[in-house]
Structures are given as structure tokens and as C-alpha cells.
Amino acid sequence: MVSAEEVLQKSPSPDRRTHHRKPSTVQDAPVPGAAPLRPRRQPKWIVGGALSMLLGALGAAWLWHQATGTHQVVYVAQPLEVGQEITAGDLTTVSVGRIPHVQTVSGDELNALIGQEATVALPEGTLLPAGVIGDVPLDEGESQLGLRLASGRIPTTGLHPGSPVLAVTLPDPALVQPQEESLTTEAVIVADDEWADLTVTEARVITAPVRDEDGISWIVDVAVPDGAAADLARLAATDRVALVLDGE
Incomplete structure (x- = not known):
């Protein structure tokens, strides 16, 4: 038979059982009927997104403008001296976009320039300026x-x-x-x-x-x-x- 003294020795004391117990995790229970919490908005992300959309729109507009603004102009294919008669191989056409402050000659006028004369020296590889083919203009007086x-x-x-x-x-x-x-x-x-x-x-x-x-x-x-x-x-x-x- 087991004596009462031996039983007391095998049973853990109340203090020891409390010491080895794992603490329980307590979670707050949601309140019934309450609205869910929304995540906070970050202003910097909103501004960045709007800026990206704006830059994308500007880039698309620029590409569209470049594509639709291209036109044919006359290009000097061979060097021309003053007074030299223009032949079919001296001039050609090339596609360009808008060139601010530069007066060029439309490609539609290419055939009309054949047979006329250059009034100034024209180097090869340049766009033909307006007013340099044909008669020399009069100066004042x-x-x-x-x-x-x-x-x-x-x-x-x-x-x-x-x-x-x-x-x-x-x-x-x-x-x-x-x-x-x-x-x-x-x-x-x-x-x-x-x-x-x-x-x-x-x-x-x-x-x-x-x-x-x-x-x-x-x-x-x-x-x-x-x-x-x-x-x-x-x-x-x-x-x-x-x-x-x-x-x-």
C-alpha cells in the first residue's frame, strides 16, 4: 500500500503547477454591428499615381503629334553651285517633322524646280531653303x-x-x-x-x-x-x- 506521505511527495504543489502553465492569449472579440476599419490612405501614393498618368498622357500626345506632323520637303542630294541648272538627280524629298523658324520647300514643288537655277551655293545633305531657286530677288533701290x-x-x-x-x-x-x-x-x-x-x-x-x-x-x-x-x-x-x- 502507498502511504499518505508518498502520495504527497508525487503530487505537484499548486505553486509549481501555476509556474509551468503557458499564458493564454486573449483576443478582443469584434463588437457586433460595428463597421470594419478601412486602411489609411497614403497621399504620396495618390500624387505619384496622378503624376504617372499625366506623364503617360503627355507622351502619347507627343508621339501622336510627331506622327501626324510629318511632311515631305525638298532635300539637296547633290552639291549645287551658284547659277547651276537643277536636274532631276540634284534634289529629292525627305520626311521631317515640324522645324520651328525654318522655311523649307514642300515636296510637292520638286518637279517645278527642275530646269531652274540655284541663286546661292547649296551643299549636299541639307534641306532646301525657300527662295534660293529661280530668279535673284531685287534689293531695295x-x-x-x-x-x-x-x-x-x-x-x-x-x-x-x-x-x-x-x-x-x-x-x-x-x-x-x-x-x-x-x-x-x-x-x-x-x-x-x-x-x-x-x-x-x-x-x-x-x-x-x-x-x-x-x-x-x-x-x-x-x-x-x-x-x-x-x-x-x-x-x-x-x-x-x-x-x-x-x-x-
């Missing part, structure tokens, strides 16, 4: 004068739109007196007072010279000062004007 000159009174080469020239008046043929010096040579004597009336006028070529229908004379347009236009026209009508290419 200038008049355009058409001349019909006999061969020998105009250079046969080197005259292009924009070329500087000198319009030289010639003596009156009535004052030119031939004097026989030998059987084969004639000397020309000109009265001194006639040379005093000769003038030299600076001018610019507007259109390149072309051969007249008679096959002898040349037709050319030049820009001259307003004050000299009338006198040069009168002298040209009597075949008393010659053009000299100005080398300066």
Missing part, C-alpha cells in the same frame, strides 16, 4: 533691266544669277572715225569729249544669258540702281552697253 547685247559685249561664260557685273557705256558710233593705217589694219579714233560721257555702273545678273532667236545676240536681265536704269536702257537701245564680269 534696284530696278530690273533687260538687255539685248551683241556677241563680244557680254561674257560667254561665268554669268549666273547673282553674279556681279559692270555695265559699261560705249562711245557713240557716229563719233568713231576709222583711219587707214595700212592695207589690212584700221585704227579707231574717238573724240575726247565722247569718252567723258562714258560711265561704269555696278549691276547684278538676275537671269542667266540666253541666246536670242537671231543666233548672234544674247538676252540677259540685270539689277541696276534705280537712278541708272533709264540711261542704261536708252544706251542699250542704241547698242552702246557692254557687260563686264566683276572679279571682286
Whole structure:
């Protein structure tokens, strides 16, 4: 039989049982009928999302504008010198977007430029600026004068739109007196007072010279000062004007 003393030794004391018991976890029970708690909003995430949407919209608008704003313009495919006649291989077209503050030539005008002349030197690989193909424009205080000159009174080469020239008046043929010096040579004597009336006028070529229908004379347009236009026209009508290419 087990004695009472042995039973007391095997049974744990109340203090020891309390010491080894695991603490219980107590959770707050939800209150019936109460609304659930919403998570707190973060303002920085809201602002960031709105900014991302705005940037995306701007990017899409820019891409759409670039795609819809592209157009064809004339492009210089071969280098061109002043006065050079434009051929089909000299110019082409290229697609570009909007170019602020640059005046280009629409690709629709390409065929109309063939056969005209460059008024300035144009390097290869550049967009063709407006107003550099065709006739040279007049400056303020200038008049355009058409001349019909006999061969020998105009250079046969080197005259292009924009070329500087000198319009030289010639003596009156009535004052030119031939004097026989030998059987084969004639000397020309000109009265001194006639040379005093000769003038030299600076001018610019507007259109390149072309051969007249008679096959002898040349037709050319030049820009001259307003004050000299009338006198040069009168002298040209009597075949008393010659053009000299100005080398300066």
C-alpha cells in the first residue's frame, strides 16, 4: 500500500503547477454591428499615381503629334553651285517633322524646280531653303533691266544669277572715225569729249544669258540702281552697253 506521505511527495504543489502553465492569449472579440476599419490612405501614393498618368498622357500626345506632323520637303542630294541648272538627280524629298523658324520647300514643288537655277551655293545633305531657286530677288533701290547685247559685249561664260557685273557705256558710233593705217589694219579714233560721257555702273545678273532667236545676240536681265536704269536702257537701245564680269 502507498502511504499518505508518498502520495504527497508525487503530487505537484499548486505553486509549481501555476509556474509551468503557458499564458493564454486573449483576443478582443469584434463588437457586433460595428463597421470594419478601412486602411489609411497614403497621399504620396495618390500624387505619384496622378503624376504617372499625366506623364503617360503627355507622351502619347507627343508621339501622336510627331506622327501626324510629318511632311515631305525638298532635300539637296547633290552639291549645287551658284547659277547651276537643277536636274532631276540634284534634289529629292525627305520626311521631317515640324522645324520651328525654318522655311523649307514642300515636296510637292520638286518637279517645278527642275530646269531652274540655284541663286546661292547649296551643299549636299541639307534641306532646301525657300527662295534660293529661280530668279535673284531685287534689293531695295534696284530696278530690273533687260538687255539685248551683241556677241563680244557680254561674257560667254561665268554669268549666273547673282553674279556681279559692270555695265559699261560705249562711245557713240557716229563719233568713231576709222583711219587707214595700212592695207589690212584700221585704227579707231574717238573724240575726247565722247569718252567723258562714258560711265561704269555696278549691276547684278538676275537671269542667266540666253541666246536670242537671231543666233548672234544674247538676252540677259540685270539689277541696276534705280537712278541708272533709264540711261542704261536708252544706251542699250542704241547698242552702246557692254557687260563686264566683276572679279571682286
